[in-house]
Amino acid sequence: MAIIHRMLRDRPQFDWEDVLARAYDGPTVHLATRRILIGPHEGAPNFHLRYFEVQPGGYTTLDQHPHDHGVILIRGRARVRLADAETELACGDVVYIPGNEIHQFFCVGDAPMGFLCIVPARR
Amino acid sequence: MAIIHRMLRDRPQFDWEDVLARAYDGPTVHLATRRILIGPHEGAPNFHLRYFEVQPGGYTTLDQHPHDHGVILIRGRARVRLADAETELACGDVVYIPGNEIHQFFCVGDAPMGFLCIVPARR
Numbered sequence: 601m602a603i604i605h606r607m608l609r610d611r612p613q614f615d616w617e618d619v620l621a622r623a624y625d626g627p628t629v630h631l632a633t634r635r636i637l638i639g640p641h642e643g644a645p646n647f648h649l650r651y652f653e654v655q656p657g658g659y660t661t662l663d664q665h666p667h668d669h670g671v672i673l674i675r676g677r678a679r680v681r682l683a684d685a686e687t688e689l690a691c692g693d694v695v696y697i698p699g700n701e702i703h704q705f706f707c708v709g710d711a712p713m714g715f716l717c718i719v720p721a722r723r
Numbered sequence: 724m725a726i727i728h729r730m731l732r733d734r735p736q737f738d739w740e741d742v743l744a745r746a747y748d749g750p751t752v753h754l755a756t757r758r759i760l761i762g763p764h765e766g767a768p769n770f771h772l773r774y775f776e777v778q779p780g781g782y783t784t785l786d787q788h789p790h791d792h793g794v795i796l797i798r799g800r801a802r803v804r805l806a807d808a809e810t811e812l813a814c815g816d817v818v819y820i821p822g823n824e825i826h827q828f829f830c831v832g833d834a835p836m837g838f839l840c841i842v843p844a845r846r
Contacts, residue, residue, distance in 0.1 A: 607815030
């Protein structure tokens, strides 16, 4: 049976019914949270959908792994490091990051930044 | 190497650099377009990301298939049929539709409706 997570519109952060903000720590993470919108809890066998929100001055982990990422920015502005290059992203921009490419997302400006991130379920 | 599709912000429809609106026809489709944001062209082996935009009075195909869908509404308001039930969705709401569940999305109101849709690459 289908599962709906309604967005909760009375919050400063992007939040959804029955979706927890997860611990998301590490030596290269700063002021970022992760929410699993579609994952094991929804019984999704093929792909997972997560939402990462990063506060001003913050960034996601400097990452490199065999699985690929699909990303779309849905809040604020970002700078992304992809391999040895950096570029700015605006709301709505889409990034496909193939496996093994180094990547890291930074919040730009004084408002929160948030992006959806798709990954394979098996990784 | 990563691929970026920047959103084109000078259009009435949601559009991205190097992404075409695709033919999306059928007996049960009306006033809807499909854009493949991440797919075979990006070399994505695990998941695909598409954007469907539906004009007022329009709807997507009445569908039932073995693969699952992840959906997030990013524009306007929708009504979704899931099996034998219907419910309204607002911008930001997330739906996970497991395989074989009947589903169809309708535009609600007088503004366009649009949603991101994730599917497994092999389907």
